Amino acid sequence: MTSNDFEPPVADDADLPHLSDGQVEALLRGHRPADTAPGTDRAADLVHALTGPAVASELTGYRAAMTTYTDAFSMRTSSRPRRLLLLSSLLGARTLAGVAGSALALGAVGAVVLTTSALGPSHAPEALPLATGSTTTTAASTHAPDDADQSDDADESEKDGTGSGSATAAVGPDAKGPAAFGLCNAWAHHQAEAGTTATADTSVAFRNLAEAAGGEGKIAGYCANVPHPGNAAAKARGSHGSTPGSGGKGKSTKAPKPAKPTKPTKPHSSSHSASPSARPTARPRTSAPTPSLTTPSRPAVTVTS
Amino acid sequence: MIIVRFVRGVNRNVSLSALPEFPRTAEPRAKTRPTLPASPHTRPVAREDFAEVLARAQAGDEAAFSRLWIDLNPRLVRYLRMEPGRQAEDLAAETWVSVVKGLKRFRGDETAWHAWVFTTARRRALDDARRRARRPQTSGPDALDHLAARPDPRPSDGTDGAAEALRLLSTLPPLQAEVLALRVLAELPVDTVAAMLGRSPGAVRVAAHRGLRTLAARLSREGVTH
Structure with a gap:
């Protein structure tokens, strides 16, 4: 100093x-x-x-010091809000841009979903076969234990002629087995309605039936002795020529099935019945478009989920 | 004798509870500036809760800064008054301007706070001494008028015990006077004073020792003469 x-x-x-x-x-x-x-x-x-103790002359600078302090700190506190405002505006702009971008993205996805749902009928065939396949698969699975389904498939492939060559030439329905009743039923319908258009030359099933009967001319006699599938005694016996059928309630309802004009669905049902794993994937896809058609707000839920 | 008469009756152990109570929590900034509390004392009122008061002052609390200022400014002015011809109040105001500028950056305890403020004041005093040294030496009646118009910073009318103590302190050699002032007024330890003055701690101890012995000898003689 x-x-x-x-x-x-x-x-x-x-x-x-x-x-x-x-x-x-x-x-x-x-x-x-x-x-x-x-x-x-x-x-x-x-x-x-x-x-x-302090005297008055030692405290004369109090007001000036407080003025200096308040000016300095009020300037800092006033400049801080400006920075905060600038920062908040920048952050707000970024946030707004982010929200807008997210909204646009969501809107775009929602629009896609809405468009997809609005175009549902035209795109439905992509999902409907799965749905029908699943339903037919369920139906087939419920009927799977019965070999009559095999006769049904044989009938369909026989009618439309789209069956695979290996399947029709090699196998065909067993006219001596449980399919005999169905074959006979179909043969009877053909005989009554269309005459003899379906012969052993054009139908593997009829050829099998003719072979089982011992000839085309003996089909009527053979079929007269074919027992009804509901007869347990005949089933246990395993032969179809010994006792005539007494029931006819189960397979009689299935007799008109080959005449049903549902050819396009049958190949799908057969294919999907062979792949049960298609069922879980088919269920959501068939159910998802349905609510979006009725409630337009669902696309957002679909996107978020 | 005079000093003995003045210093008697001064109660050094002033209770802190007698000092104005400051809010412990930061309150909204008042529209009007806080008024000076009555009967401020030079005792460090912020000693017990210095960290809290300093933090509040650094955050913009006027009451906290007021407490710091009242605590230290009288001692600061007395320190600056030791040298004749110095505008102690102006230098103290300049010191506080510098302190306010760096207040938010300050880190330390109360001893460091005292050291910082007094070091700043010492630098302002050195700057003032350089300015006065560069000032052209005036002579003649104008210079005498200037000296006559300047008030005596160390009133010795017998009513101010601190002023009389300063007068006696300023009669000591400068190093002894400054060491005693920094150790008593700023309550700084030997090492801090040595660092501030650029001396060794031993030299500071010797200066304080000799200064006190000199004062005791002088006061003893004055008491006899009076």
Whole structure:
């Protein structure tokens, strides 16, 4: 603080009262050390006076200091909101842009879903075969234990002529087995309605039936002895020529089936019956477009899920 | 004798509870600036909860800064008044301007706070000494008028014990006077004072020792003479 460190000689150490280091520290803290020289107590009072109450002249700068402080901190607090405003505006713009982008994306997806649902009928064939396949598969599975289904498939492939060559040439319905009753039924219908258009030359099933009967001319006689599938005794016996059928309630209802004009669905049903794994995938796809057609708000649910 | 008469009756152990109570939580900024509390004392009122008061002041709490200012400014002014011809109040105001500018960046305890404020004041005083040294030396009646118009920063009318103590303190060699002032007014330890003055701790201890012994000798003689 001083410009020069020149210290003029004040007095010799011999002239000064003796003070220990502890006494000096006590004096600097404003305490009165005990057993000291006469002037030491007054030095303690002097140190005490240095830290005495403030006078008015020492507080004159209070208002100026507070003005400086408030100006400095109000400027900081006023500049901070500006930065915050700028930051918040930037963040708001980014957020708004993000929300807008998300909304556009959702809208686009929703529009796609809506368009898909609106075009449902035209796109339905992609899903409907699965649905019909599933239903027919379910029906086939319920009827699977009965070999009459095989006769049905044989009938369909026989009627439309789209059956695979290997299947028709090699197998065909077994006219001596459980399919005999159905074959006979079909033969009887053909005989009554269309005459003899379906012969052994054109139909593998009829050829099998003729072979089982021992000739085309003996089909009527053979079929007269074919037992009804519902007859358990005839089933247990395993032969179809011994006892005539007594029932006819089960397979009689299936007799008109070969005449049903549902040719396009049958190949699907047969194919899907061979692959049961198609059922879980078919169920949601057939059910999903349906609510979107009725409730347009569903696409959003579909997207979010 | 005079000093003895003045310093008697000064109660150093002033209770902190007698000082104005400051809100512990930051309140909304008042429209009007806080008024100066009555009867401020030079005792460090912020000692017990200095960290909290400082944090509030750094956050913009005027009451907290007011407490810091009232705590330290009287000591600061007394420190600056030790040298004659110095505008202690103006230098103190400049010091607080610098302190306010760097207040948010300050980190430390109360001792570090005192050291920072007094170091700033010491630099302002050195700058003022350089300015006064560069000022052209005036002579003649104008210079005398200027000196006559300047108030004496150390009133010795016998009513201010601190002023009389400063007067006696300023009679010591500059190093001893400054060491004693920094150790008593700023309550700084030896090492801090040594760092501030660029001296060794031993030199600071010796200066304080000799200064107190000198004062005791002088006061003893004054008491005898008076």
